[in-house]
Amino acid sequence: MSKKPLISTRNLRKSYGRRSAAFEALKGINLDIYEGESVAIIGKSGSGKSTLMHLLALLDKPTEGTIKLEGKNTSQFRQHKLNDIRNKKFGFVFQSFFMNSNDTVLNNVILPLKIAGVGFRERRRRALEALRVVDLADKAKNKANDLSGGQKQRVCIARAIVNDPKVIFADEPTGNLDSGTGERIIKLLFGLNERKGITLIIVTHDQDLANMCDRQIHIADGEVVEEGIKQELYDENFDGDNDNDGMREKNTIKRIDVEED
Amino acid sequence: MKVIDIIKDANANLLRNKLRTFLTILAIFIGSFAIVSTSAIQAGVNSFIDDQVNSYGGEGYLAIVNKDSMDALEGLTNAMGGGNSGPIEYDPDKKQDGMTPINEEQIEKLKKIDGIDGDSIVKQKSLDITYVTSKETDKKYLMGAEALPPGNIKVATINGHSLDLKADEYQLLLEHTYVKALGYDDQNIVDKKIKIVVKDQFTNEEKTFEARVVDVIAPGVVSMSMSYFNNKLADDIYEENTKYYPPEYKDMTAAVAANYDYNKYSAEEIKDKLEDIGLSAMTIDDIVGSIKSFFDVILTVFKIFGFIALIAAAIGIINTLFMAVQERTREIGLDKALGMSSGKVFASFTIEAISLGFWGSVFGIVVSIIIGNIVNVAFHAEGAFLESFPTFNLVIYTIQDVITVTLLIMFIAFLAGTLPARRAAHKNPIDSLRYE
Numbered sequence A: 001m002s003k004k005p006l007i008s009t010r011n012l013r014k015s016y017g018r019r020s021a022a023f024e025a026l027k028g029i030n031l032d033i034y035e036g037e038s039v040a041i042i043g044k045s046g047s048g049k050s051t052l053m054h055l056l057a058l059l060d061k062p063t064e065g066t067i068k069l070e071g072k073n074t075s076q077f078r079q080h081k082l083n084d085i086r087n088k089k090f091g092f093v094f095q096s097f098f099m100n101s102n103d104t105v106l107n108n109v110i111l112p113l114k115i116a117g118v119g120f121r122e123r124r125r126r127a128l129e130a131l132r133v134v135d136l137a138d139k140a141k142n143k144a145n146d147l148s149g150g151q152k153q154r155v156c157i158a159r160a161i162v163n164d165p166k167v168i169f170a171d172e173p174t175g176n177l178d179s180g181t182g183e184r185i186i187k188l189l190f191g192l193n194e195r196k197g198i199t200l201i202i203v204t205h206d207q208d209l210a211n212m213c214d215r216q217i218h219i220a221d222g223e224v225v226e227e228g229i230k231q232e233l234y235d236e237n238f239d240g241d242n243d244n245d246g247m248r249e250k251n252t253i254k255r256i257d258v259e260e261d
Numbered sequence B: 001m002k003v004i005d006i007i008k009d010a011n012a013n014l015l016r017n018k019l020r021t022f023l024t025i026l027a028i029f030i031g032s033f034a035i036v037s038t039s040a041i042q043a044g045v046n047s048f049i050d051d052q053v054n055s056y057g058g059e060g061y062l063a064i065v066n067k068d069s070m071d072a073l074e075g076l077t078n079a080m081g082g083g084n085s086g087p088i089e090y091d092p093d094k095k096q097d098g099m100t101p102i103n104e105e106q107i108e109k110l111k112k113i114d115g116i117d118g119d120s121i122v123k124q125k126s127l128d129i130t131y132v133t134s135k136e137t138d139k140k141y142l143m144g145a146e147a148l149p150p151g152n153i154k155v156a157t158i159n160g161h162s163l164d165l166k167a168d169e170y171q172l173l174l175e176h177t178y179v180k181a182l183g184y185d186d187q188n189i190v191d192k193k194i195k196i197v198v199k200d201q202f203t204n205e206e207k208t209f210e211a212r213v214v215d216v217i218a219p220g221v222v223s224m225s226m227s228y229f230n231n232k233l234a235d236d237i238y239e240e241n242t243k244y245y246p247p248e249y250k251d252m253t254a255a256v257a258a259n260y261d262y263n264k265y266s267a268e269e270i271k272d273k274l275e276d277i278g279l280s281a282m283t284i285d286d287i288v289g290s291i292k293s294f295f296d297v298i299l300t301v302f303k304i305f306g307f308i309a310l311i312a313a314a315i316g317i318i319n320t321l322f323m324a325v326q327e328r329t330r331e332i333g334l335d336k337a338l339g340m341s342s343g344k345v346f347a348s349f350t351i352e353a354i355s356l357g358f359w360g361s362v363f364g365i366v367v368s369i370i371i372g373n374i375v376n377v378a379f380h381a382e383g384a385f386l387e388s389f390p391t392f393n394l395v396i397y398t399i400q401d402v403i404t405v406t407l408l409i410m411f412i413a414f415l416a417g418t419l420p421a422r423r424a425a426h427k428n429p430i431d432s433l434r435y436e
């Protein structure tokens, strides 16, 4: 594992609305996310999870604070560069699917490549490959609207991986699915994390899902209230081997209780 | 994103709401149809008028007479019956005003005027015809005629025949209003002989010239009520007119045709210069100008209708695309979240607008060409109002006009499209993500 974080934030703040009616959705978030990790951002509805994810995914700009991507301050990036990063390095999966439901499954998966300007044959080939990964190659010609919820979310995963991303951002990926279907989606995502080393950032309010991630970041009222890593990772990295703690040195690894704050 | 993909998507998006797209295109179609049709009619009218202008000697042509003759000339033209009012009957008791000739000194001065092409000067003799008649009628008519000026071979005729200038027989191209008066029709008068009578002003003796009608001069807007004679007929009549003149009067010049440099001088400047040497001139504009401006006024009115329709169409485009932006908020958000630049979003909506403009104008043009040609044929049918103008093509569609109108409409559509396209380009992907 690399020692430098892939994404790191310092004192990240986000306010909505104007001065008098301003509402602070994020109140100074410090985070480091490393390449190949799976991270859960967990918290109640309205706690600021989506807002945080949007900032990390460079979909929005913070009111205050910095976001570094591979060590570079993203506030210096031009819009064109931000677009390019989202297009080529990031993949997105959303709770409400967020797809063009009147278009075919294939065209939905092709979209990021089309935006990237990939040629017709190449993008078609890669989209079919991505659909094979989510086991939907036979539905390529179907209208997206005709699929079940689980199938739709698998199409979204195919779309998220079609550009070979470094990071997948998933906002409540199982939120609209029953638990069985949700499990299949989770397996897919963690499979990609393990096999391809894609960094996973999953926003959820589901503790079971969060427990499957390498690390959990608990958010309440726009603040990180608790951070924890999986027991086995904790054991691997820190049990009796304190020389190998470089990757975590900036992170609070002990559990913080809200009461302690 | 590739341009070809943006164009394809824009057209695919137009097909999503077919009725709305159809109605938007319909408004553009009306504007396009009106503008292209008026352009075609204008081209038709201009080409018709240009034919006439060319049959005189083109732009820059000057018909020059002595200043004192101008009034007489106008009187003569009126007496001959302009346009379709028909020839005037001969009245032996009524005396026609004579022309004051142009003298050699004036012609020398004319040659030296800056802007007058000396080589283009052609002297025209005045032919004094007493009356014309034919086997088919007892009536006698006044007639204005001149020798066809050399090089002036573009006179449009109804049956397409032209004079043989050097022929040893008497030939003429007959002014069209004389055909009926002499008891014939446009076709059967060809090769018939008519009688041209010249009465000597001193002795009152009459001499008749039997001349073959080669063809009928196509009616035109610049008809000067002149018939054209071949050289032999003109020379013999002139000889008859002047047989008792003293030799020094035999070679009188009644009028002069000349060309001036219309790029360098205005007609008014040239006319002033001629005025100084006692000459008076008419330009092509004096002859065809009023007809042209009459058509121009009518066609301008139609064009204005076309542009008003286009403005309405532009508002339609704006409206349609604002609706489309609203409907596609989530899609635009997704595109932008996945890395599409605002510029490309802007481009995709303006291209949609341009496509609407393109299809509307193409349909307008196609329908205009079809209807224009049907109407043209119908108007030339027997009894229809263009029947007597067989060489007048009501509509002429030029590639240039068609392309200009298409580009113009696409440009207007583009301008209309920029408003909704800006709104789409400024959409924030996050807001769209939250938009349910």
Ligand SMILES: Nc1ncnc2c1ncn2[C@@H]1O[C@H](COP(=O)(O)OP(=O)(O)O)[C@@H](O)[C@H]1O
Pocket (backbone or CB within 6 Å): A016, A017, A023, A025, A043, A044, A045, A046, A047, A048, A049, A050, A051, A052
């Ligand atoms: N565009 C916005 N304008 C105003 N308030 C917003 C906006 N987006 C989010 N918020 C507020 O910020 C807070 C955090 O929202 P969000 O990040 O969506 O929470 P979560 O995803 O954890 O449910 C909520 O109180 C929400 O109402």
Ligand SMILES: [Mg+2]
Pocket (backbone or CB within 6 Å): A049, A050, A051
């Ligand atoms: Mg949320």
